Amino acid sequence: MSRITIHTDKAPAAIGTYSQAVRVHDTVYLSGQIALDPATMQMMQDSIEDEIHQVFKNLRAVCEAAGGSLNDVVKLNVFLTDLGHFATVNAIMAEYFAQPYPARAAVGVASLPRSARVEADGVMVLGGRAADVMP
Template sequence: MIKPISHQIIETKEAPGAIGAYSQAVKAGNTLYISGQIPLDPATGDLVDGDIEAQIERVFDNLAAVAKAAGTTLAHVVKFTIYLTDMADFAAVNTVMQARLDAPYPARAAVGVAALPKGARVEADAILVLG
């Protein structure tokens, strides 16, 4: 019989709460899975004002807050998935990532989507390996 993997739910008020039936993050073994973050201000629950770079910065702030709640940082990310409603914003993602992360950079996928929750222009999730 296969023993189920134990996991820990990660939650923080420093990032927006879940909008639906999911957790901000789940830690299973030495892997942390951070759910998709959109550019919501955790204090107000509203989308941040500003251009696409401001939205991307807020998304990375939210991802970093969830990582911190799990006792880690974005330096442990092995894979990001970025969702964009306009692939022309791809260059802005690169600009923010280069400013926030050190090389060598994690793996990444960028996916064009028709729409995101609350009218966001960007969403990102992350997988981190700890220890």
């Protein structure tokens, strides 16, 4: 098995024992991103909207470092400490992802690292979108 660790300074450094992403063949496993500013490693929490935008910016940076884009994400998991923000996540997600959207789960959780209100991770497949390869 060929395993490549992905790292970029355009996304927050890992704050634990994990890599930003790991690529195996054409599949990239994206670690969870919270709203850390990669330059300062401080949380962007002025508003829930700011926080969600930063999460998707961080995911985008890791996708690009792996040779892809958010449109190559086939599975996205979103973790929220308040499911009342679900509609806001949907609205902001539409600014970062194009149709067909990835498969997605949205899960309510009790807490997240650094008092984050939202975290997202995912799986990306390089070499063509799923819609492009299916009959």
